[in-house]
Amino acid sequence: MGATNHHTLSALVENRPGVLSRVAGLFTRRGFNIDSLAVGPTERADRSVITIRVDCTRHSVEQVVKQLYKLVDVIDVYEVAPDAAIERELLLIKVQVDAERRSEVMKLAELFDARVADVGQTTLLLECVEHPDRLASFEELLTPYGILEAIRTGRVAMLRASAPEGESTSRLRVLG
């Protein structure tokens, strides 16, 4: 059924108990491995957005979008095309640094617009909000210094402000 690719789906859902289980359960049942998942509030208290990143075929992603629409708590789903959207993720990373290499690491952090969140005797805790690909590069460059811990939030995505009118509400409903 074709080659697998990464797809980012954004689901606008009702902010109700159990909605995350329903959405996540649907992916599990259909055999999808979720690469990343982020849930958070929106501009409305009764709505949340779930951003899901999966690696699957085009046919599968179409199927899963249709299945997501069938969940009563899911109001809208769209696939985020990478060139039409801003994608961001937060990285917290703790690096092993002695005093002499600290400035080196901080320079690197500056290059990636990362902030120093905390400083220890021999460690540095950095935070960085960036496109996930940039975060991967940042992590790679920090690897030689010794990464003690790294956590990412999972990506969130929003269609660009410059995107054509109406695109952000385009429902993938007319299918087949």
Place this chain on the structure above:
Amino acid sequence: MSTQTDSALAKARARTGRMNGAEAIIRSLEAEGVDICWGIPGGAILPLYDAFMACDHTVQHVLVRHEQGAGHMAQGYARATGKVGVCIATSGPGATNLVTPIADAFLDSTPLVAITGQVPTHLIGTDAFQEADITGIVMPIVKHSFLVQTVEDIPKAMKAAFHIALSGRPGPVLVDVPKDLQLTEFDFAWPDEIDLPGYDTDWISGVDRDAIDAAADLIARARKPVLYVGGGVINAEATDELILLAEALQAPVTTTLLAKGAFPDSHPLSVQMPGMHGSKYANWTMHRSDLLITIGARFDDRVTGKLDAFAPSAKIIHFDIDPAEISKNRHADVSLIGHLNETLPALRDAVLANRNDERIRHQIDWLNDVQGWRRENPFRYRRGGDTLKPEYVMEAFDKALRGKDAIWVTGVGQHQMWAAQYLTIDRPRRWITSGGLGTMGFGVPAAIGAQQACPDAYVVNIDGDGCFQMTMQELATARCYDVPAIHAVINNGWLGMVRQWQELFHGERYSETDLFGTIPDYVMLAESYGCLALRAETEAEADAVIAEAIAARRPTVIDFRVDREEKVYPMVPAGSASHEMLDETWENEWVEEGV
């Protein structure tokens, strides 16, 4: 009838005022026009059962013997009427006993509302006595579920549950109500509206002209079209529209197991059931076809066999109500989401407007081919001599109830397939079987529910001895409420379909399938429940007991001691191409060449 009138009626039925949550559930059932429901009381649902007795209402409650029975009875009712079936259970084990009927209703798109008691709010999550996270357990097998959070939410959840269960593609909805909320008093008012921003079915209405034109265009170019019809036609109440379309097309019609009755079996265009135990002519028609006009069907593996080899030269038109079925298993060249009673007439009009004599000439050749296959390869069996063949029982029942309003219900297995092959079903909602989930034990309770829905009909449960033993405790329900359905146990003393697979595919190693057909003694068992109990071991006895059972109009069990070795043929082995069917050897057999 407009929905406005409906809702005005509903409002009139609903009573307002101060009451507790339990009474609010009953008032909600009344507002939804529920006349009957099935269940068993228990700790966490006690307040609801108290309200059943304490307040004046119009909902009959039927006490069953196992919650699974309640679920299947509600399904039998729903399938016979098209209305929502309602079942009730307590928390924990009561609720988990409903899991099988809920899953069955999900796979066969049956409208069902299950109401479960839950432990009191302050105990949820503490592993309290009889606590189970039933909303979590049923998540993958419901259209939706509600864990009610406040007493004010009870009417809202109930109204939403009925709406979701019946609209769009029907299915099961569970409403879980903590015991303390059932006891809490509040001012009940039946809501005017449903607040479900993520559930919109209005867009399904209407007909997409472009899709109709595209479909009509494919039809105009087709030489060997076939209508592949599924249970969606029955849910859409679109049988009349389907018949008109088929007659306008003069195309053969194959009806899946769930669609039996959606198109009359005795109609000259019917080629009956396709698939694993379908007719050879239905499978060959699909295989040779150049256009499948798929209507409310879902390309299930039991229909298609090996998917890559299924209808290899056919283009696909797919009409359905559920977008998720389009191109799920087989790519659709043209698809149309809509209500079949709107879309089928639109297609018929387009077909009639496109009349073309050349197509009709080809069509006559095609129909002649199909009729030839049918003539040469009917469903057939060898009469047994001294032994009673199960197929004979089907034919005898079919003959005995021809012309009467009969509802046929089945369990799952060989007997179900023989019933599907040999019974003539000419009307929708007169054939009730467990298709998608294949639930053994469906027959007895589903037949009781169907009979309670249609008291004047002749309800016959064609059951297997394995199936019957899974839910036979409901004979007590049948007896207590005088539900006269006939339970015909096709007793070969085996888990017969499993045995058939063992014989054909597992070197005749009959691992754990022998049920010893004399244990229990079905006659003594049925007598102990106060049912009419009959037995037949020969054709003559079968004819006699069938006549006696039909005349009795009381709960009846018949033990048909049938040939233990009989197999269901033809058969497409699992994973094989659907036109490659196993069969017994017949003299002068017409063998299709070059398929």
